[in-house]
Amino acid sequence: MTTDVQSLYRWPAADCTRIPYGMYTNPEVYALEQERVFQGPVWNYLGLEAEIPNGGDFRTIAVGDTPVILNRDRKGQVHAFVNRCAHRGAIVQRQTCGNARAHICCYHQWCYNLEGRLTGVPFQRGIDGKGGLPEDFERKEHGLRPLRVAILNGVIFGTFADEIEPLEDYLDKPFADQLRRQFNRPIKILGYQRQRVFGNWKLYTDNLRDPNHGGLLHMFQITFGIARLNQTGGAKLDKRGRHNMSWAAQQMGQFAEDDGYAGTERGDTKLQLKDPTLLQYRKEYPDDYNLTIASIFPNCIFQQIGNTLAVRQIRTKSAGEFEIFWTFYGYADDSAEMDAHRLRMSNLVGPAGLVSMEDGEAIRIVHEAILGSENEHAIVEFGGRGPVTDQATLITDVPMRGFWLYYCELMGIEPGKAA
Structure with a gap:
């Protein structure tokens, strides 16, 4: 597309402390x-190796709104390619997951192998010299569009970009280390959950980079001390500010005498x-973190909430619409009792989670309220203006600005510059 997105809206602040509402609502954007x-120079989360352990195993996923097949071939290699037939554009693999020898389009039966190559076209030569494809048609030129794949500790990422920094450089050390922490063994x-949210997807990435809301919006979290704003916590960022990890390191259920909630309806302990x-957190890592929400630009979140x-x-x-796809996991050497504990704690999160149920509603009411106000702006100043750096407090939305600064770079926007 050739849209000059810089000219669409006014960006009055170079540090992204003002975000035009139109960036959330405009279909052109x-x-x-x-x-x-x-499809730019980013590494998108695709899935976990544990989801496709055997040759032929596959899952159908999405990168943005592009349908993608993720599978393992018979030699054990992981591949990802666009789930769109080269013939007429139909979805090829329609099942959510399974095991397949090949992926066959139901429309005209074009067949693709587990590496995405076109291996079969019915009636390619026609019958009795009539019909069929031209003689110079080459199957090898019409495979499914591939993504380049990289894997870190069993976590699979993919990119459409021809030129991009290596995955570990993209993640930067704090986030590569966090993945090694959470995926330290098989x-x-x-289980899985899915949630459809009626609002813009960036309102959700904002929400994830705004630890300030967690101790104000989520009553269950506040009431039972999962993460109150007076607790020990903060946010870590990568060197570009595009990824963020909000963290807390105080035992759930503990309360300080002067907790900042006095006189409000959110202070009942x-x-x-x-x-x-x-809420019984069983310590399982060398550090003291009992809550980590690691958001990797642009589309994924690795969470630890208790266990x-x-x-x-x-x-x-x-x-105005997106889906959150949740994949819950534990460690292969967990006992049956630990599995049950993790599943019990999983009631805290997901579409009806005791902690997170309010997020979808918050996003919806923001999206509805900003429709028609494209040239007005969100205020992003908790934690201060200026440089985007690590935060030693939960009362901040500085990580939001890190996301937006990198987003603007990819979109060709210079915040603070007149159109």
Whole structure:
């Protein structure tokens, strides 16, 4: 696309402390994101090796709104390619997951192998010299469009870009280390959830980079001390500011005497759970973190909330709709009792999670309120203006600005510059 996105809206602040609402609502912006962000020089999360352990195993996923097949071939190699037939553009693999010898389009039965190469075209030569494809048609030129794949500790990323920094450089040390921390040994998949949210996908990435909201919006989290804003916590960023990890390191259920909530309706610490095991964190890492939300630009989140471990992938649908796909996991050497504990704790998160149920509604009410106000701006000043750096507090939205600064770079926008 040739859209001059710089000219669409006014960006009054070079440090992205003002975000034009139109960047969330404009379908033209959304279409450009698919090209410049999701298919640009980024590493997109695709899945986990544990989801496709055997030759022929596959999952159908998405990168932005582009349908993708992720599979393992018979030699054990992982491949990813666009799930769109080279013939007429139909979805090739329609199942969510399974094991296949090949991927066959139901429309005209074009057949692709597990490396994405076109291996079969019915009636390619016609019958009795009539019909069929031209003699110079080469199957090898019409495979499924591939993504380049890179894997770190069993976590699979893919990119459409021909030129891009290596995955570990893209993640930078804090986030490569975080993946090694969470995937420090073989894992097992415990289950999946999906959530459709009516709002713009960037409102969700904002939400993930705004630890300030967690101790104000989420009443369950506040009431039972999972992450209150007075607790020990903060945010880590990569050298470009594009990735963020919000963290807390205080035992769940502990409260300080002067917690900053005095006089508000969000300060009740007297309620008790009938089943307190829901919040019993069992220390399993050398550090003291009991909550980490690591958001990797542009589309994924690696979470540890107590002992519930999950990956969330954002799958965009339109300027006003997206899906969150949750993959819950534990470690292969966990006992059956630990599996049950992780699953019990997983009630904290997901579409109806005791902690996270409010997020989807918050995003919806923001999106509805900003429609028609494209040239007004969000204020992003908690934590201060200027450089984007690590934060030693949860009362900040500085990581939001790190996301937007890199987003603007990919989109061809210079914040603070007149159109």
